[in-house]
Amino acid sequence: MSDEVENETWEPKPGSQASPTQPAIKPLPAEPVQRPASAAPVQQIPAEPTAKAPPIEAVRAPSAATDIQHSPKDLGALFAKRPLVLGESEADYDELLSKVTAAGKPTDAIxxxxxxxxxxxxxxxQRLRRLKASLLMKAGQQALTNxxxxxxDAGQVNGVRVFSVPELITAYAAGEAAAVAEVETILRRRGLDIDSLMAQALAEKLDDxxxxxxxxxxxDARRNRALSELERRRDSFARRRRFTAQDVTDVG
Structure with a gap:
């Protein structure tokens, strides 16, 4: 019996898997896939055009050293404030600021x-000098009035009154020939001239x-100190640059 088993050859049956030990596995029937109803097509929202970034020069912070030369109004609250008093011109101050800055060429905010x-x-x-001149002028006019x-016969020409005293003084200050001649005549009769009259006026206002x-x-002294500080700072930077250049040369 054992010889028969050993000599028996196993052959697969038609339609079966070629496996001597496991039976053939039947595949499960595929279930139909439930697909959802077709949705409406999604509308694409067109992308908004991206604004082109401005060039770097357009957004860079303004340079105080440049703007101060051209438009003092654009330099912020500090530079926009002008030390003006009644009767002084904003345009004249801005012109002075622009010219001095153009000559000084500041390199930074300091x-x-x-x-x-x-x-x-x-x-x-300059304001104080104008006030001084105005004070002397007023004192001179008062001395002349006195x-x-x-x-x-002040204000008379050939015995005819041409000017009142205030009119004569105003006309003399304006340089009108008739008034100038009349005043000089009066001063000569008293042994005076306009310089001696102004000297009297100065003596009265000397304290002021x-x-x-x-x-x-x-x-003027504070202005000169500011200028000296500016020059000293620039000299210091120049020396530092020279030392740095020398160090680089030595290393090379």
Missing amino acids: EALWIKDMVDLVWES LLAKTK IERIDRLIAGA
């Missing part, structure tokens, strides 16, 4: 501030004049 300080001090000094008030002179000297 130098621009020093330039602004110098311009303000120059402006203050003199003419004591002169009976000296105070104004001290204010002028102080403004």
